[in-house]
Amino acid sequence: MDEGALIELARGGDEEAFGELVGRHQDRVYRTAVRLVGADDAFDISQEVFVKAWRELKRFRGSAALSTWLYRMTVNLSLNHLRSARRETDRRERYGPGVSSSPPAPDTALEDSEFTDRVWAVIDALPERQRTAVVLHRFEELSAAETATIMGLSTGAVESLLHRARQALLEAFRAGGFGSPEPGREGGEKK
Amino acid sequence: MTPDSTHQDRSADAFWENLPDRAPASTPVDLWPGVRARIAADRIVPLPAREPRWRIAVSFAAGLLTGLALWFLASSGTADPTLSAEEIIAQDAVFETFDPIPPTSIGGIYFATLTTGDEGR
Numbered sequence: 001m002d003e004g005a006l007i008e009l010a011r012g013g014d015e016e017a018f019g020e021l022v023g024r025h026q027d028r029v030y031r032t033a034v035r036l037v038g039a040d041d042a043f044d045i046s047q048e049v050f051v052k053a054w055r056e057l058k059r060f061r062g063s064a065a066l067s068t069w070l071y072r073m074t075v076n077l078s079l080n081h082l083r084s085a086r087r088e089t090d091r092r093e094r095y096g097p098g099v100s101s102s103p104p105a106p107d108t109a110l111e112d113s114e115f116t117d118r119v120w121a122v123i124d125a126l127p128e129r130q131r132t133a134v135v136l137h138r139f140e141e142l143s144a145a146e147t148a149t150i151m152g153l154s155t156g157a158v159e160s161l162l163h164r165a166r167q168a169l170l171e172a173f174r175a176g177g178f179g180s181p182e183p184g185r186e187g188g189e190k191k
Numbered sequence: 192m193t194p195d196s197t198h199q200d201r202s203a204d205a206f207w208e209n210l211p212d213r214a215p216a217s218t219p220v221d222l223w224p225g226v227r228a229r230i231a232a233d234r235i236v237p238l239p240a241r242e243p244r245w246r247i248a249v250s251f252a253a254g255l256l257t258g259l260a261l262w263f264l265a266s267s268g269t270a271d272p273t274l275s276a277e278e279i280i281a282q283d284a285v286f287e288t289f290d291p292i293p294p295t296s297i298g299g300i301y302f303a304t305l306t307t308g309d310e311g312r
Contacts, residue, residue, distance in 0.1 A: 120213050
């Protein structure tokens with residue numbers, strides 16, 4: 001069924017139609033959440049995105065694609081989650097005992113996985129907006145214009161963010177002693 | 192576009208292409224069952240309706256008036272039930288000495304006003 005028709009049915013309270021929409025969009029929402037907050041919290045964030053979408057579906061005017069609307073909610077909820085997690089970490093560091101890092105999972109011992117983790121540690125350290133632009137443009141393969149719509153910025157601003165992100169990543173990779181990512185070393189699964 | 196910028200674009204593209212992804216291609220678990228359960232829970236327990244502002248204002252005003260009335264009654268002075276008759280008479284004598292009653296509170300002023308015309312008591 002056409003997505004517009006499903007949206008109309010879901011607006012009228014048809015849960016099955018909404019379930020169909022969840023099925024169509026869950027992969028992109030989940031992938032974006034994993035890239036922004038990591039695998040541990042991505043499932044909860046993704047569920048929250050769809051629950052929020054159900055509650056606010058009447059406010060969705062259809063001027064943008066549903067995917068754009070869902071991407072925006074995913075980005076906002078993920079960044080809010082990261083901010084509250086950061087506050088919690090700050091609070092613990094200030095008032096509580098230091099939090100020891102958890103031991104690496106067995107599969108991170110694999111070379112590619114380790115390389116991916118190191119690269120993502122650097123990406124995670126980017127400022128929020130640069131990281132969001134990288135996730136949407138590079139990994140979700142959205143155009144600069146689509147990324148700009150989701151982030152509420154101009155296309156030029158997104159291009160500038162991507163340029164600065166690339167510079168920052170290059171510097172961090174050089175400083176980290178593993179150069180820029182080499183071709184053929186892709187640890188993650190591509191879309 | 193200059194040859195240099197074309198070169199930069201290509202190099203940027205190559206850079207982004209070589210970044211490894213940490214996300215899987217699809218969700219490991221279907222999200223819909225969990226989402227449907229949350230939606231059903233919302234339906235069973237409706238969100239509490241917000242109290243209209245005028246009702247909040249009326250409640251506040253009523254509370255304030257009640258509080259003022261209680262304070263007025265408390266401060267206007269009533270006979271202590273634990274006092275004996277002699278003690279009450281002794282207190283009356285003290286009050287008569289300092290007539291009118293010192294207006295230390297709104298209740299006191301009101302009481303003093305009431306008793307002003309009661310000089311022959």
